Structure formats: structure tokens, C-alpha cells
Amino acid sequence: MLKNKLINQCFGVLCIGMAVTACKTPTLVQKDTKTMVTASYNGSQDSTNSGKISWRTYFSDPYLVALIDTALNNNQEMNITLQEIEISRNEIQARKGEYLxxxxxxxxxxxxxTARYTQRGASEATTEIKPGKEMPxxxxxxxxxxxxxxxxDIWHKLRNAKKAAVTRYLASVAGRNFMTTNLISEIATSYYELLALDRQLAIIQQNIEIQSNALRIVKMQKEATRVTELAVRRFEAQVLNTQSLQYAIKQRITVTENKINFLLGRTPQPVLRSTGDFDSLTPRVIAAGLPTQLLENRPDVKQAELQLEAAKIDVAVAKANFYPxxxxxxxxxxxxxxxxxxxxxxxxxxxxxxxxxxGPLINKNAIRATYKNANAKQIQAVFQYEKTLLNAFIEVSNQLSNIDNLEQSYSLKEKEVLALTQSITISNGLFQSARADYMEVLMTQRDALESRFDLVETKMQQLNATVNIYRALGGGWN
Incomplete structure (x- = not known):
């Protein structure tokens, strides 16, 4: 009776000791999340948001739509991410099984x-046992x-571990969505670059024909002793220079095609694309909506938010290790x-x-370190969330400004191309009537070619700006 009472007292002291020591958890520095989002982009309160449009509707080119479709099914990086999501789903099952x-x-x-000369063997040998009752x-x-x-699960440690696994699974899904947005954006920008290169190649071939005609005229004028051999050689050099440009463009076309092929997960092959007039393509009108919509539209912001939530739960799990x-x-x-x-x-x-x-009594260094690390990772997740949100807002602001500036630039470059195109006809006429030097003709042709190249480049930047703003607004994944 006294022995049982002593045991109960010792057990009670042990439980009290574990409870007291468990309550002595380290005091940690906490950090709150700051949502740094302004009320609007340019003073507009219009909530219409182009980022909510389906990518099949946003991109109207059937060739581009077909390329994106193929990439979403075959891209290796996307398939790797899908397996990471499957791993996260399996982690939920593992955590669920721990508290069941x-x-x-x-x-x-x-x-x-039993050996004879051991304590058990000796005791069995000396014990008097009736015949037939011996131990086998x-x-x-x-x-x-x-x-x-x-x-x-008294302290909900195991349930919280499962909750953290669920949250990380949702974060991995958001990460997949962000990859989808980036993949669509990368294919679209490469596709528009390919169309621009096709247009530049066509411009070069047109200029080769124009310059070749000019070379024939100069040769005829030399025969008529109106110009010297120097003029013939300068025109010939200009034709050769322009001809060499087409091979650099062709190489860029091959590289861009293979970049698209890589994103589509296929071997090098020609990329089917539109053969229409590139200059007639009109950039899409963009509605940016409100900055607060980025919280739900941008998959990377949602992913950072879920990772922050999981990190907070990890702190609670680590704290439960102090308790019995x-x-x-x-x-x-x-x-x-x-x-x-x-x-x-x-x-x-x-x-x-x-x-x-x-429960832990003494030497809880490992538990304290785990608890402090969990809190440090939670603070890291806060900074990461704030960084991701700030980056999303700045990306949208930059692209909106880029769209406006490119529109103004394209309008001026159109006028420049028109002026230089007209100047080619004028310079040729003046040269034939000996009222202009051949260098003026060459310089005019070169400037006109560069201006047409710049105009195509600006058009491509305009189209890519509509792609980039679509990605910045979080479009493409839903």
C-alpha cells in the first residue's frame, strides 16, 4: 500500500515537472505582414481586369494557340512540377496517418x-519440479x-503538421499556375519575335532588290562617264552588306524556332506561324483593374501567401515539442x-x-533550435511574401508605362519611315539628274533600312508588352 502511494506521488511529481518545464518556451521576435498596395494604378477605379481573360480568348492567332496547347501538355518543366504536386499530395496522406x-x-x-550456467538456467535447475511438469x-x-x-494528439501537433502539408500542397498548385503563366508568356513573346524576324527578312530582300536596281543604274552611268568606278564600288558594297544581313536574320529565326521547340518538348523543326502582314497587327487594349486584384490573380503572390501560412503552422508544431x-x-x-x-x-x-x-525535462537544445528555426523561416516567409507582392505591383506599373511610351514611339517612327521612304525616291531622282552625290543616295538607303527595322522592332515590343502585362496581371493560368 505504501509502495503504491509512493509510486503515485513520484508519477505526479514527474507530470508536474514535465508541465512546468514545457511551459518555458523561448520568447521569439514576431513580424507582421505589410501589404504594400496602392489604391489604383493611374487614379482609375475601374475593376475590369484583362488578367482574368482566358488565354485562348486573349490570344487570337490560331497558330499561337496551337503552340501553347502543345507546350502545356509536353513541356518537361511543367511535367516535373506536376510530379512535385503529386509528392505534396502524398505528404498529406503521410501526415494524416500519423495522428490516426x-x-x-x-x-x-x-x-x-537457456544456458545452464546463467542466472535463469541455474534457478530453473535448482527449482524442485514434479516429474512430468518440467519446463520444455x-x-x-x-x-x-x-x-x-x-x-x-493533445496539443494538435500532428493535426497541425497535416494542415501545414495541405497548405504546402496548395502552394505547389499555385506554383504550377505561375509556371503556366510564365510558359504561355514565353511562347507568345518568342512567337511575336519570330513574326518580326520574318518581316525584317522580307524588308532586307526588298532592299536588296532596290539596291541592285540602283547598282545597275550606276553601272550604266559609269559607261556614260557620268560617275566614276568609286561610285560603282560603293553601291556594290552596299548591296553585299545588305545581302549579308539576311543570313544573320535567318540564324536568329532558327534560334527562335528552336527555343519554341524546346518549350514544346519536341525536336528542332519548322514552327508553323501566320504569314499575314506584320505591320497590320494591332496591340490589344489592356484593362489593368485594381492593384488589390493582384492578391487573387497572381499565382506567385498566392503561392507566397500559402507558404507563409504553412510556415506559421510549422512554428506551432515546433512549439508542441516542448509539451509531453x-x-x-x-x-x-x-x-x-x-x-x-x-x-x-x-x-x-x-x-x-x-x-x-x-516529455522533455533537461537538455532541450535540439527542441529549442527547431523552434527558433521554424520562427526564422516564418519571418523569411513574411519578407518573401512582401517582396513578391511588391514585385508584382512594380511589374504591372512598368508595363503600363511601357505600353504608353511604345505607342508614342511607334507613331513617330511611322512618320520617320514614311519620310525616309520618300527621300529614297527623291535622292534617286536627284542623283540621276546629277544634282545629288551618290553618297547621299547610299546614306538615304541605309537610313531607310534602319528605320524600317526599328519600326518592326517597336511593333514587336508593343506586342510583347501586351504579353508581359497579361503575365504581370496574373493571366493565363485560370
């Missing part, structure tokens, strides 16, 4: 012979039992030293029920 009871079956058979030697052991174990855990174990089955006795009930029945409480 574990039930199993166990069967075993063995034989044991060697002693068999046959058993079949069901067993169960359950850690009672309660476990329950049970078993039920049959056991005998001879297999023929297993069927003799209830003599062969065995059963057990055990409860145990385990």
Missing part, C-alpha cells in the same frame, strides 16, 4: 534454450496477435510454447493495454 491509430498483425515462431527444453514460442498504437506526448498501445492474441496449445482458450490468450507519457 495504427493497427497491425504480428505472427512469430521461435525456440530458446528447448522452449518454443509461438504467437499470433493484433496490436495497435495511437499517439493522442501521450501514447496508447494495445495488443490481443494467442501465445504458447507449443503450437498445439494455441487453440486452447482461454489459457493461450494474451492481452495488454499500456499508456505512456513522454
Amino acid at each position: 491509430p495504427f493497427l497491425g498483425l504480428r505472427g512469430g515462431a521461435g525456440v530458446e534454450r 527444453d528447448p522452449l518454443g514460442d509461438f504467437q499470433l496477435q493484433a496490436f495497435a498504437h495511437w499517439e493522442v 506526448s501521450l501514447g496508447l498501445s494495445a495488443s490481443f492474441g494467442i501465445q504458447a510454447f507449443n503450437p498445439t496449445y494455441l487453440a486452447k482458450l482461454p489459457e493461450s490468450l494474451l492481452a495488454s493495454l499500456v499508456g505512456d507519457m513522454v
